[in-house]
Amino acid sequence: MKHVLVLHYSQSGQLTEILNNVVSDMVNHTELTIDYHKIEMETPFPFPWSKEEFYGVFPDTYKQNARPVKAVPKHILEKKYDLIIFGYQVWYLTPSLPTTSFLNTDDAKKLFNNTNVVTVIGCRNLWMMAQEKMKHKLKALQANLVGNIALVDNHINHISVITIAQWMFSGKKERFLGIFPKPGVAQKDIDNASRFSPTIVKHILKNDFSTLQNSLLEKKAVTVKPFLVTMDTRGNVIFSKWAQIITSKSEKNTPKRVFWVKIFNYYLLFAIWIISPIVFILFLFTYLPLYGKIKKDKKYYSSVVLK
Numbered sequence: 001m002k003h004v005l006v007l008h009y010s011q012s013g014q015l016t017e018i019l020n021n022v023v024s025d026m027v028n029h030t031e032l033t034i035d036y037h038k039i040e041m042e043t044p045f046p047f048p049w050s051k052e053e054f055y056g057v058f059p060d061t062y063k064q065n066a067r068p069v070k071a072v073p074k075h076i077l078e079k080k081y082d083l084i085i086f087g088y089q090v091w092y093l094t095p096s097l098p099t100t101s102f103l104n105t106d107d108a109k110k111l112f113n114n115t116n117v118v119t120v121i122g123c124r125n126l127w128m129m130a131q132e133k134m135k136h137k138l139k140a141l142q143a144n145l146v147g148n149i150a151l152v153d154n155h156i157n158h159i160s161v162i163t164i165a166q167w168m169f170s171g172k173k174e175r176f177l178g179i180f181p182k183p184g185v186a187q188k189d190i191d192n193a194s195r196f197s198p199t200i201v202k203h204i205l206k207n208d209f210s211t212l213q214n215s216l217l218e219k220k221a222v223t224v225k226p227f228l229v230t231m232d233t234r235g236n237v238i239f240s241k242w243a244q245i246i247t248s249k250s251e252k253n254t255p256k257r258v259f260w261v262k263i264f265n266y267y268l269l270f271a272i273w274i275i276s277p278i279v280f281i282l283f284l285f286t287y288l289p290l291y292g293k294i295k296k297d298k299k300y301y302s303s304v305v306l307k
Contacts, residue, residue, distance in 0.1 A: 008087030009039035025197035042068035048171030090123035118147035146209035
């Protein structure tokens with residue numbers, strides 16, 4: 001009998017739905033048992049968000065400053081799993097704060113040590129650098145990353161900015177003004193996440209995960225868009241500076257912190273609507289000269305290896 005743990009944090013329920021489809025072939029399988037654990041914070045994050053809370057969580061999220069997490073039930077901690085399917089959201093180009101907080105716990109050390117892991121990401125579109133951070137976290141926990149699935153909002157970047165913001169601040173996953181598409185991962189992509197389930201089951205039963213990621217890629221588990229890699233990489237450089245500025249100039253929950261977070265908010269809007277299009281134009285000019293590097297980047301970010 002093989003044992004699988006589905007572990008995740010989801011605010012809206014979108015990631016929960018994705019994971020339920022990813023494990024659909026495992027639920028009633030005679031040779032598998034499956035357990036579920038949803039990460040819970042001691043002080044939960046709100047959903048929907050207020051703008052103050054949404055932007056205010058940026059520094060701790062980016063710097064991965066852990067907050068208290070509720071303990072994992074004893075019956076899960078005492079079991080050794082053949083595979084952990086680990087779902088996470090991306091906040092500010094980084095695994096969500098509940099995710100990184102959990103990975104800093106003794107419970108995570110026990111669960112992930114020498115255990116095979118498939119990560120499942122549900123996010124807007126920038127996940128590559130967050131997955132790099134996740135790779136480092138899993139390596140520190142001595143886990144074996146054997147697969148990755150990334151489902152994203154495939155609408156145009158500026159459209160998805162508008163629709164995601166409306167969703168985060170209203171809590172309603174609906175067509176904004178009746179003319180924009182629904183926010184988040186498309187329902188057909190959520191439903192089709194079940195296509196990964198037979199592939200994962202086959203590798204679990206064989207107890208051989210060496211080719212799992214290649215098998216998942218054949219099912220289009222990951223799509224790496226070169227321009228988004230560029231945006232993600234440069235965004236991390238800038239976010240690093242902003243996180244340092246905000247934390248160095250102010251203490252938590254003070255008017256000064258609120259002021260600097262507001263300045264960051266204005267910068268973020270400027271970066272999305274002004275800087276991003278300029279970066280895209282520059283990217284087009286450098287595409288051919290950098291084609292060799294772009295091919296290598298696509299191959300690397302599609303993989304589960306760590307540089």
